Amino acid sequence: MLKRIVLFLCFYAMGLLLFSQSLPIEMAAELAVAKDDSSKVFALDKIVIFYRDRDRDSALKYMNRAIAICEQNNQLLMKLRFKNQLANQLLGKQQFASGYSLLSSLLNEAKMVDQKNSSWLFYPDQYLLVNINSILANVHYNLQILMQQTFNWKECEYHLNLVSQYAESLSEEEKNSLNSRVITGRAYAYLRREKLDSALMLLQSAENNTDFAETFKPFFHMVYGSVHVARKDYSNAKKYLLLAILKSNSRNVFTRSAFKVSQVYRNTNKIDSAFYFAKMLLDTLKIFGSANYEVDLGVAYENMYQCFLTMNNKDSSFKYAQLALRVNDSLSALRLKNLSEFQQLSFAEQKRLEEIETERKNKTVRWTAYLFIIFSALIGFIAIILFRNARLRKKTNAILLQEKKTLETTLEQLKSTQVQLVQSEKMASLGELTAGIAHEIQNPLNFVNNFSEVSNELIDEMKTELDKGEITTAKEIAKDVKQNLEKITHHGKRADSIVKGMLQHSRSSTGQKELTDINSLCDEYLRLAYHGIRAKDSSFHVTLETDFDYKVGHVLIQPQEMGRVILNLINNALYAVGNKKNSSNTNEYTPIVKLTTNRKDKSIEISVADNGSGIPESIREKIFQPFFTTKPTGQGTGLGLSLSYDIVKAHGGSIAVESAPEKGTVFVIQIPVS
């Protein structure tokens, strides 16, 4: 019992000491000797901290002074810090409307602050970094208090979350401090909403948290105790509430705890203790005023009234009941006034916010519409481009297809033209041959005719001799006739083979290879070529020389094809010497074309040499190309050498050319023999 009395006395003394209103002399001195504005502000800060829980009006006075100095020095961060503390004081005075206006304006001002412009960032004693996020966290914490006191739970939770968010970027110490306040604040809100389980769970989990800031432990214990009171767990309630009072560092914690602990004692029928705390609460409030409207003078009077009622002291209970009614009337009126002011403001604000929201929504809708239009336009644009591309591609494809068809047609035409040209080359060489062939046929035909005529005469003679009985003479004549008939047959066949050769020459080559007498083939075509050119130009004279190697013998070739090659080379040679003859004025030039055959080890060679003007170096490489010709237009197809090249290649052979200007040209065909 004595212990309890001592403890109670201790509480009482502490309460008086804690809330002593006179400014400590060293604080006043520091402000007085401060040389510059920054020192003054730091001195004022300490004074503000001293007063803010003791004397709101003094605190406000010094705060305004500090704000003015910050303003002069353009110290925006420090100014916001003081303004935020000022807002906290307004909330303590239940001036919700003005507090709300101030806090809202702080949020806007905070947006303008550039951290770099603030030099008074350090708080000399505590070295707390005053930074914009720290200020924002504290602004939102005050807003949370406001919302909690005005029963706006949703907003309360919203601001608590923001405090946690801003705390994240701060120093470990400040973060822990803020988080501790958030936890306690949230738990207190649960308590006021009578969500006791949620509150209890939150507090239990935070109780053993080592990060919990020591400064907020008393507040935490007060809330914890209050929760237990609400749950009618009076022993736990008493434990936490007494702990809160013992360590209480603010009037707010002290008065609330005192009120609650008085309630606990009343409910546990410890009227003396209940009365003691009720009286202490009342004295404290009478001297310092209330820290919040939940525990104000009216509440204290009512508590006294309840105590006396329990003690059955009717006079005193009646007295306090009257006091409570009167005070509560005026306090309630004030509170109602403040609350309605705030409601009006917040209603206006809500309306404004709603408008902003609507505007934002409209804007969003508008933007969505714009975006949609832009997007559609973009899609349309892309679609148009794609469409155009597709159409262009289609068009291009159509053009390409057309061109392809044209090219195919052209190619077909070229192919058929080539076939025709090859044919016409054959026909041209045939044309050149015609005269020669005619001549060649003429000779055997003459023989056939002559031998027939002579034989006819001989038969007549033979008859005469037989009539005369000259059998021997008749027999001799008969022998001659027989010989003539053989000659007729021979020359008939000769003509026949010439015609056949001519026909073969004009036909497309399907000829099989056969063993061919190369020398006679060469001779045959030399004659054909010569007679051909003579038929065209009867004045043309050329010395034809042959040097045939009898060892060449028979070689497996396509005779018509190879004959065509030989003929072509000879014709070219004749053309070359003819040209030189025509262009030379003297008679000294004797055109010579020489045809030579040679047997080599594994091949035979046929060479055609002329003593014409030679092939100029510049065109020597082109002479085997199709359609290349030096003859005037219409006189040569330009396919002769090209075809010859192909034919010799098809025989596995080669065709080479040597030429010296003004001396002549030699073409050498080489054909391998096995």
Place this chain on the structure above:
Amino acid sequence: MKILVVDDEIDVQALFEQRFRKEIRSGEFQFAFAFSGEQALDYMKNNHHEAVLILSDINMPGMSGLELLREIKEKYEAPPPVVMMLTAYGDQENHDQAMRLGADDFLTKPVDFNLLKDKLKTKTA
């Protein structure tokens, strides 16, 4: 009278011998044959200008009839043998060239042997 016939067709000999068999038998004509210009010149050299009349083809491999004509007319002393040209190419230019070189006559193939017989008789008369 000796007549040298120059032609690259060997059967010409058989033909002439039969066509002129009566004249040969009667000894009116004597024939010699050469199958190229070169052979003809050799014959002339070896037989001391025995032949008084030469009948030559023009288109022959190697030395042509015209070259033979020139050789004979240029190299043999007077009187040079009578040279008659026989050719399949009876064109004017060929004819003119033969005449320029001193040909005594110009006949085209196929040979009209009756006409040739008359001409030979006239030339050798």
